[in-house]
Amino acid sequence: MSEVPAKRPTTEDIERLFLGPPARYTxxxxxxxxxxxxxxxxxIWRALGFAAPADDAVAFSDADVDALRRIGVLLDAGLLDEKIVVRxxxxxxxxxxxxAQWQAEIVLDSLADAGDGELxxxxETAGLLLPxxxxxxxxxxxxxxxxxxxxLSASAELVADPSSARITLAVGFADLVAFTRYSRDLDSSALAELVEGFESRAxxxxxxxxGRLVKALGDEVLFTAGDPATAAGIALxxxxxxxxxxxxxxxxxxLAYGPILPTMGDVFGPTVNLAARLTAIARPGTIIIDSGMADGLTGVPGLEISKIRRRPARGFGVIQPYVLRARTPDEEHVGKPAGKPVAQAGEGAR
Structure with a gap:
């Protein structure tokens, strides 16, 4: 007797699995x-990123009522106000x-040739794993x-002035060199693998x-660290x-070190912009830092910091960049770098 082919899951099947009982409220x-x-x-519904249903559309379930009721309790108790709730x-x-999008893409990548039965x-497996x-x-x-x-509690500035949202951190940008050429030469699958591999390693x-990976922008990642030594280790x-x-x-x-403004999980301010300008100065394989980082790394063993030519940076006037590199054990022993002068390694832009 032949096996009955499994049917493709419907929208109702998917919603029943992830959302439970069907909608019953407008x-x-x-x-x-x-x-x-x-x-x-x-x-609140719009802030969560959902489309606003029509007034007469039955689109909400008992779970939605329960979630909204919990928010109402917090508001009534004065623990939160409406502005904070929406944010x-x-x-x-x-x-x-x-x-959710990322997880779905991971699964779909393995189901390119999947039939209805596999779906x-x-x-069924998702239902078992969901709890x-x-x-x-x-x-x-x-x-x-x-x-x-x-x-946040480790920030002396925040402890001294809780009303100030600015904290002092090291900020770093790392980007892939010649990404435009790679994106032109690779097919979509290989390009996606390149970007995902870079984000994963970073x-x-x-x-x-x-440290903290703030965000990934395809060929570039933005990260922060609590001190210059940690940021230097990440960059190396x-x-x-x-x-x-x-x-x-x-x-x-x-890399730049200074005050930043954390907002909505991102970071802003001149320190972030300076780190981006320094990245544009760096040659492939090099790490360029600002004077705040250079001062913070003074005396840290295993590092070599060299001043390079001053240059203009949009929004900052003329700045003094430095090249950061790791000393090898032999260089630590003799007390000076070997090979090509470090100052030359950081000269030039892209």
């Missing part, structure tokens, strides 16, 4: 059931949307939140050193990782 009904003003409920909703929506089995993934997500979020709180290096490890990947492009890194 936009006005869900707000009324939760005891939250309908206008605020709509603002929190926007942060949650943007972060989870990217996470059905995948949905554990949910608990893992909450655990990782708590650990990340603790790490952020620890970094994420591992930054995390291993205790990124350069080493690129050299170890003989088939891929080289990287160049710019």
């Amino acid at each position: 936009r006005l009904q869900v707000a009324e059931a939760a005891g939250v003003p309908s206008e605020l409920a709509a603002r 929190m909703a926007r942060a949650l929506g943007q972060t989870t949307a990217r996470l 059905g089995r995948l949905l 554990d993934f949910e608990r893992l997500l909450v655990h990782v979020w708590r650990v990340q939140l603790a790490a952020v709180a620890t970094r 994420s591992d290096v930054v995390a291993a050193r205790g 490890d990124l350069a080493d990782a690129a050299r170890a990947n003989a088939d891929g492009p080289d990287v160049r890194v710019g």
Whole structure:
């Protein structure tokens, strides 16, 4: 007897798995059931990144009522105000949307030639894994939140003036050299593999050193570290990782140390802009730092810092850059660098 082919999962199948019981409330009904003003409920829904349904569309479930009711309790207790709730909703929506998209792409990459039966089995497996993934997500979020709180509490500036959002950090940009040429020569699959490989290596290096990967922009990553020595270690490890990947492009890194403004998970301010300008100055395989980094690395063993030619940088006038490199054990022993002068290694732009 032949086996009955498995059917392709429907939209209803997917929603039932991930969302539970079907929708039964309209936009006005869900707000009324939760005891939250309908206008605020709509603002929260938009901030989460969801399309606004029509007033008569049945689009909300009991789970939506429960979530909205919890928000109402926090508002009534005075623990949060409406502005904070909307900002929190926007942060949650943007972060989870990217996470969901990324995870879906990982799965879809392995299902390029999948049939309906395989898709059905995948949905069944997802149902089994979902509870554990949910608990893992909450655990990782708590650990990340603790790490952020620890970094912020370690900032003397923030402790001295809690009203100031500015903190002092080392900021680094690392980008792939000649990415335009690679993007022109590689097919879409190979290009995606190149970008994902770079982001993956950068994420591992930054995390291993205790820094934070702020964002990845295809051929470029932005990271922060609590002190110049940590940032220097990250930059040197990124350069080493690129050299170890003989088939891929080289990287160049710019580092600056100073006050930054953290906003919505990103970082802003002159220090960030200066790090970007220094990256543009760097030659392939080199690390260029500002005077704040150079001062902070004074006396740190295993490093060589050399002043190079002063040059103009948009928005900063004429700046004094430095080249950072690691000393080899032999150079540490004799007390001077070997080979090509470091100052030459950093001269020139792209």
